[in-house]
Amino acid sequence: MNFIPGDWPLAENVPQSERPLAIEARGLVKRFDGFTAVDGVDLTVPEGSVYGILGPNGAGKTTTLRMLLGIIDPDAGFRRILGAEKPHDVANLIGYLPEERGLYPAMKAVDAIAFVGALRGLPLNEGRKRARQLLEEHGLGYAADRQIRQLSKGMAQQVQIIGTLVHHPRLVIFDEPFSGLDAINQGRLERMMRGLAEQGTTVIFSTHVIAHAERLCDDVAIIAGGKVPFAGPVDVARDRIPAQVRLETRSGGGSWRIALPADARHETKGNGSHLWHFPLAETGVEPLLRALIEGDAGVLSLSIERAGLHDAFVAIAGEAAARALEEAAPEETR
Amino acid sequence: MQGRLSILQAAWVICRRDFTAILFSRSFVFFLLGPLFPVIVGVMAGGVGQRVQQSADVPALGVMMDKADAVQMEAAARTLHQRVGLDLPELRVIGTEGSLTKADPEQELAKGRVIAVLSGTPAAPVLTGPQEWIRRWQGPVSLMSAQAAGNGPRAYPEVALAPVIAPDAADRRGRLMTAQGAQTLLFLLTMLLAGMVLSNLVEEKGNKIIEILAAAIPMDAVFFGKLFAMLGVSFVGIAVWGTVGASVWMAAGSAVPHLTTPAVGWPLFVALGVIYFAFAYLLLGSVFLAIGSLASTVREVQTISMPVTMMQLVVFFLASYAMTAQGSPVEIAALLIPFSSPFTMLARAAQDGSLSPHVFAICWQTIWVLLLVRGGASLFRKRVMKSGPARQKKPRRWFGRKAPAMVPAPAN
Numbered sequence: 001m002n003f004i005p006g007d008w009p010l011a012e013n014v015p016q017s018e019r020p021l022a023i024e025a026r027g028l029v030k031r032f033d034g035f036t037a038v039d040g041v042d043l044t045v046p047e048g049s050v051y052g053i054l055g056p057n058g059a060g061k062t063t064t065l066r067m068l069l070g071i072i073d074p075d076a077g078f079r080r081i082l083g084a085e086k087p088h089d090v091a092n093l094i095g096y097l098p099e100e101r102g103l104y105p106a107m108k109a110v111d112a113i114a115f116v117g118a119l120r121g122l123p124l125n126e127g128r129k130r131a132r133q134l135l136e137e138h139g140l141g142y143a144a145d146r147q148i149r150q151l152s153k154g155m156a157q158q159v160q161i162i163g164t165l166v167h168h169p170r171l172v173i174f175d176e177p178f179s180g181l182d183a184i185n186q187g188r189l190e191r192m193m194r195g196l197a198e199q200g201t202t203v204i205f206s207t208h209v210i211a212h213a214e215r216l217c218d219d220v221a222i223i224a225g226g227k228v229p230f231a232g233p234v235d236v237a238r239d240r241i242p243a244q245v246r247l248e249t250r251s252g253g254g255s256w257r258i259a260l261p262a263d264a265r266h267e268t269k270g271n272g273s274h275l276w277h278f279p280l281a282e283t284g285v286e287p288l289l290r291a292l293i294e295g296d297a298g299v300l301s302l303s304i305e306r307a308g309l310h311d312a313f314v315a316i317a318g319e320a321a322a323r324a325l326e327e328a329a330p331e332e333t334r
Numbered sequence: 335m336q337g338r339l340s341i342l343q344a345a346w347v348i349c350r351r352d353f354t355a356i357l358f359s360r361s362f363v364f365f366l367l368g369p370l371f372p373v374i375v376g377v378m379a380g381g382v383g384q385r386v387q388q389s390a391d392v393p394a395l396g397v398m399m400d401k402a403d404a405v406q407m408e409a410a411a412r413t414l415h416q417r418v419g420l421d422l423p424e425l426r427v428i429g430t431e432g433s434l435t436k437a438d439p440e441q442e443l444a445k446g447r448v449i450a451v452l453s454g455t456p457a458a459p460v461l462t463g464p465q466e467w468i469r470r471w472q473g474p475v476s477l478m479s480a481q482a483a484g485n486g487p488r489a490y491p492e493v494a495l496a497p498v499i500a501p502d503a504a505d506r507r508g509r510l511m512t513a514q515g516a517q518t519l520l521f522l523l524t525m526l527l528a529g530m531v532l533s534n535l536v537e538e539k540g541n542k543i544i545e546i547l548a549a550a551i552p553m554d555a556v557f558f559g560k561l562f563a564m565l566g567v568s569f570v571g572i573a574v575w576g577t578v579g580a581s582v583w584m585a586a587g588s589a590v591p592h593l594t595t596p597a598v599g600w601p602l603f604v605a606l607g608v609i610y611f612a613f614a615y616l617l618l619g620s621v622f623l624a625i626g627s628l629a630s631t632v633r634e635v636q637t638i639s640m641p642v643t644m645m646q647l648v649v650f651f652l653a654s655y656a657m658t659a660q661g662s663p664v665e666i667a668a669l670l671i672p673f674s675s676p677f678t679m680l681a682r683a684a685q686d687g688s689l690s691p692h693v694f695a696i697c698w699q700t701i702w703v704l705l706l707v708r709g710g711a712s713l714f715r716k717r718v719m720k721s722g723p724a725r726q727k728k729p730r731r732w733f734g735r736k737a738p739a740m741v742p743a744p745a746n
Contacts, residue, residue, distance in 0.1 A: 100542040
């Protein structure tokens with residue numbers, strides 16, 4: 001999808017850490033009939049970033065987003081959205097795509113988009129004009145005057161996404177945007193989200209698919225059991241786990257072995273070489289290299305593999321949450 | 335860049351969407367056809383009722399003539415009824431010409447036993463009574479008088495009309511019928527609309543639109559928008575029905591049932607009807623919308639709204655009863671209870687011409703509308719987007735066996 005909606009020129013050349021916050025939430029709590037769905041969530045989302053909220057089903061992602069949007073009020077905590085403490089005060093600057101997509105079945109596509117825009121303060125006629133233009137741009141011009149009930153599920157989803165962006169929001173929140181989309185449309189949506197961020201629009205999305213978060217996000221909040229054990233840059237999350245060293249040597253032993261951790265995994269390959277896997281020590285790779293050379297280990301290859309977000313998620317949220325995440329994720333996206 | 339919407343602007347967006355969507359939907363056609371069914375049933379039931387009424391409650395024409403003339407008039411009426419099958423008023427001999435003074439017919443009318451009084455002689459009959467009744471009976475009386483005088487059908491005597499202005503028993507009865515008709519129409523319309531607004535909301539919850547609305551505008555605006563959209567739809571419906579009704583009335587003329595002019599006059603009665611309808615709908619509509627916010631399925635809505643519907647029936651019966659007991663504590667209670675007040679006051683407008691009670695009632699109902707709409711909106715806001723796990727039920731013990739605990743299904 002090729003979306004160039006609002007032009008919010010703050011992102012250019014400003015380091016993310018110095019940008020103003022699109023969202024600031026502290027200690028958000030929400031209880032339902034004695035069940036604590038969200039338990040003290042803290043989030044800070046810099047403007048112009050792509051921010052993922054990653055967690056398994058039931059972790060509290062949707063409830064958190066609903067609190068940020070003002071759909072429900074938190075029982076405790078503080079939130080500030082684009083500088084406003086009441087989210088509805090800046091509703092005209094926000095776009096929202098809920099997980100459970102909803103459109104009036106009897107409405108024409110063009111009217112449905114204009115209506116969603118009108119809810120955000122866009123005059124109806126202007127909304128219709130933009131809707132036709134955007135539908136044309138997305139190859140859906142022929143469906144502009146068709147009722148939503150006459151569209152396929154994928155087309156209806158595209159109409160709803162256009163509706164989310166028709167008023168040129170400064171902050172867009174997507175709740176599980178990839179669910180129900182095929183691989184091609186998932187790719188399009190990813191490109192669109194990147195395009196929005198490049199234009200300075202802040203994009204927040206929730207997902208239970210690590211791959212999407214890993215590909216798209218600058219920052220991520222990992223949520224499990226209503227708590228956020230980690231929120232910050234994806235790189236920092238990965239760095240929670242030491243990088244893995246993959247070493248292949250001709251020799252199977254020698255004085256250099258002292259430089260390897262005791263629990264390093266070892267296997268002998270068919271050609272007689274030896275393969276070693278172990279976490280990179282805090283001291284770095286140099287002492288290891290020196291020992292290997294001095295001990296004449298016969299290094300065939302050495303690579304350092306950075307931990308993936310999945311490993312980081314396991315380390316941060318625990319095995320159970322990771323299992324739940326994997327069970328919820330569709331096969332092709334794992 | 336566009337600015338954010340105020341509550342009124344947001345309510346207008348919802349109202350405009352709902353109004354046009356309902357107006358161009360099939361449900362609006364059914365809404366327009368809806369009153370036809372009670373009318374058809376009413377006509378059918380009226381046919382049966384009319385027969386019963388003909389034997390039990392025929393409007394009587396009092397005869398105040400010489401005894402011989404009175405006997406001749408009765409005989410003439412019987413003859414005409416048998417030979418021609420004419421639907422003549424029931425004659426009730428209530429005096430003889432010899433004992434009459436000028437005021438006597440009006441005194442007889444005030445007693446309420448007859449609708450009009452026939453005096454004079456068969457050759458020169460005088461008909462005293464309310465304008466509409468004596469005009470209606472002028473022809474039949476002329477026919478009966480000619481028959482009684484032995485002249486028919488060659489010459490028909492001129493019937494002198496003596497209209498009386500003071501309301502009589504017939505007027506009271508007619509106004510009671512007008513009041514009853516208006517009350518029933520108001521009740522049917524209110525229930526129909528409240529039901530429609532409820533199903534509209536449940537449909538939206540089913541369509542998942544409600545979350546998009548809730549994220550963009552305050553829930554109060556959604557509530558007000560929906561409530562007033564349906565009110566607008568109902569006004570369109572009333573305009574359509576009014577036009578059709580007026581056309582039928584003008585085309586059919588005397589063939590349609592005659593409704594007595596209400597005590598406050600038709601223009602004011604219609605205006606008060608619109609006001610009381612708006613109040614009745616806003617009161618019931620806000621209760622139904624609040625109910626809709628508590629329910630997520632049509633079945634739940636039916637379960638929750640059933641007691642309210644039954645309560646509304648009770649309220650209607652109370653207002654109907656109060657209609658026949660003006661000034662009684664029952665009528666005052668019906669006037670003060672917010673849900674029955676519009677029905678009671680509309681009936682009063684048909685029967686009593688004084689306007690000050692309406693000023694009081696309108697103020698009183700305005701207060702209740704504001705309270706209930708605010709309360710309904712507040713409940714709507716709190717409940718309509720309620721998320722989270724299904725309520726964890728306590729495991730029950732059935733005959734000593736422990737039921738398994740419900741597993742909570744938290745929201746994402």
